[in-house]
Amino acid sequence: MIERLRRRAAIVTGWGWTLVGVAIVGGPLGVALGWIELVVAASAAALLVLAALPWVVGQRDVDVQLALSAERVPVGQPAHATLVVRRPGRIFAPRAIDVLVGDVTYRIDLPRLDAGDESSQRLVLDTRRRGRVVVGPATVLRTDPFGILERTHVLTVASELVVHPRIARIPAVAAGLVRDLEGEAAAELTADDVAFHSLRDYHPGDEPRHVHWRSTARTGQLLVRQFEPSKRSDTLVCVSTAAEDYGADDFELALEIVATIATGAIAERRRVRVVESPATGRLDPAPIDARTRDRLLDGLTDLATDRRLGIVDVVRSIALSPQASVAWIVVGSTAAPRRLREAAGLLPPDVAPIVLRADALAPPSVGRLARVPVLTVGLLEDLARGLRSEALA
Numbered sequence: 001m002i003e004r005l006r007r008r009a010a011i012v013t014g015w016g017w018t019l020v021g022v023a024i025v026g027g028p029l030g031v032a033l034g035w036i037e038l039v040v041a042a043s044a045a046a047l048l049v050l051a052a053l054p055w056v057v058g059q060r061d062v063d064v065q066l067a068l069s070a071e072r073v074p075v076g077q078p079a080h081a082t083l084v085v086r087r088p089g090r091i092f093a094p095r096a097i098d099v100l101v102g103d104v105t106y107r108i109d110l111p112r113l114d115a116g117d118e119s120s121q122r123l124v125l126d127t128r129r130r131g132r133v134v135v136g137p138a139t140v141l142r143t144d145p146f147g148i149l150e151r152t153h154v155l156t157v158a159s160e161l162v163v164h165p166r167i168a169r170i171p172a173v174a175a176g177l178v179r180d181l182e183g184e185a186a187a188e189l190t191a192d193d194v195a196f197h198s199l200r201d202y203h204p205g206d207e208p209r210h211v212h213w214r215s216t217a218r219t220g221q222l223l224v225r226q227f228e229p230s231k232r233s234d235t236l237v238c239v240s241t242a243a244e245d246y247g248a249d250d251f252e253l254a255l256e257i258v259a260t261i262a263t264g265a266i267a268e269r270r271r272v273r274v275v276e277s278p279a280t281g282r283l284d285p286a287p288i289d290a291r292t293r294d295r296l297l298d299g300l301t302d303l304a305t306d307r308r309l310g311i312v313d314v315v316r317s318i319a320l321s322p323q324a325s326v327a328w329i330v331v332g333s334t335a336a337p338r339r340l341r342e343a344a345g346l347l348p349p350d351v352a353p354i355v356l357r358a359d360a361l362a363p364p365s366v367g368r369l370a371r372v373p374v375l376t377v378g379l380l381e382d383l384a385r386g387l388r389s390e391a392l393a
Helices: 002-009 014-033 036-055 213-219 250-267 293-301 311-318 337-345 382-387
Strands: 063-068 072-074 080-086 096-101 104-109 118-124 131-143 150-154 159-164 195-201 223-228 235-239 272-276 286-288 326-332 352-358 365-369 372-377
Touching: 014 036, 063 131, 063 159, 072 293, 080 096, 080 131, 104 118, 159 293, 213 223, 235 250, 235 311, 250 272, 250 293, 250 326, 250 352, 272 293, 272 311, 286 293, 311 326, 311 337, 326 337, 337 352, 337 365, 337 372, 372 382
Parallel strands: 072 159, 235 272, 235 326, 326 352, 352 372
Antiparallel strands: 063 080, 080 118, 096 104, 096 131, 131 150, 131 159, 195 223, 272 286, 365 372
């Protein structure tokens, strides 16, 4: 009840409250004092307030639709919002509509509309920076000619534009170092997989479908097939979100690298895990939802650098259960080589680490840190060329 009264009271401007005060106080006071001029002033104030009411009461007088050209775009790709305004009848139509974009309100002037006319206006959106842009709602401010009352009508709901990191085309082999369809054979043998290894004698409990009948007929004893378990080239991407690991503009480039590697793996239908820095005081990993391309990019859109733990703690948080064949370690230009060696050393021997160093505008280069290949990327477009380098093999 109190909130409802507060909202209704908000439609009265400061000038309007002055008139209301004169009408409420001046009338009785003028009558009590016999002051005719005060009674006339109070009556005029009350009439002005009553005359202002028709300008702000009632429902909206136009039909408005606000639509985005896309829900998700990469940084730098054009995007816009389209505002369609239709005047359904002969009721007075507004001359301008306000659209909230982020923290900025844009006023869109409307042409003169007759009954049944429609107008379409386009508002260009800023996509130069990664993030989420809330577009809307569209509102119209209705007020009277005297400035006594004003009321904001909400015409549309708000929509969200997600500006995610850019992605580059990379070699298919970069999504995982194992390219064969069946995966990479492991050392142990198993009773059921896709890679045939050899035959052995039948043991009680073996499934009849694994019996190799041609060899059984030829040798006269039951023989069954045994297999090598295949190991899928699952991809692990470890990215530091510690501010100390990045120079100016490095972090945006690092997220573009992460997005490129991870979406490439998703396109190859490989399982992907993207892990960011744990919060200070915690050692549990902070995974990003990478089940789909859109969920991954949405998660990367929300990342920011702060005083979190560094890349060593990222790798340590998942080192006991990496569940991957390849580990991409993504850092900025200020990450110390000593910490990179330590991070790579935490991984099991069967996980191949590759360090991707984001150093904005630096010339691309490929080197090694002990046995770990290190690719320095200054522009996202350099990533594909670096991944083709023999130094990463």
